[in-house]
Amino acid sequence: MAGPWIAAGFSNGAVWAIAAAQRRPDLIGAVAALSAGVVPRRISGAARSAGVRHYLAAGTLEPGFRRSTREWAERLGRARLPCRYEEWTGGHDQVWWEQQLPIALGFIVTGPGEVFALELNTIPGMSYNSNFLTAAGLCGLGPADVVTAILHEALTRPRYDAPLPVPALTARPDPKSAPC
DSSP: OOOSEEEEEETHHHHHHHHHHHHOTTTEEEEEEESOSSOOSSOOHHHHHHTOEEEEEEETTOHHHHHHHHHHHHHHHHTTOOEEEEEESSOSOHHHHHHHHHHHHHHHTSOTTOOOOOOOOSSTTOSTTSHHHHHHHHTTOOHHHHHHHHHHHHHHSOOOOSOOOOOOOSSOOOGGGOOO
16 A cells, blocks of 8 residues: 655656655655656556556656656556646746646545645735735734734644545536636
């Protein structure tokens, strides 16, 4: 059985995440690897048996990284291991990786047919001109008040010992018809 941890990384970090899951699938059960430059030549027997899930992606303007990331995805596909491979029009840069990471984590933390929603931006808009702090200011709260409230909630709320219900959705919403 695959381990409970997720390894994720960009560029060299992607290579290390893949390698860690190959070596210790008992600890690392899923990988999010974006723009991996050098990938293993084969899937380890332990990782194959554990069924380690992979989310792999690379840009069309980074040919070497794109080729090696795609080759690893194809290798995983031939082994019938859970893998999703995506490409974006762009290069080897942080901007795209930051956009892709929430998608990667969404794939990793759900099984086939499941829907999982999680706010991955744990510090929402904390610049002084952000909508979040502007709304808080309209309620009479300054930035320090907001941070204090977030910390208070995190430290005093009860632990979630039971899984939260997951809504059953039949299709992806059309972004053009979204209310906001």
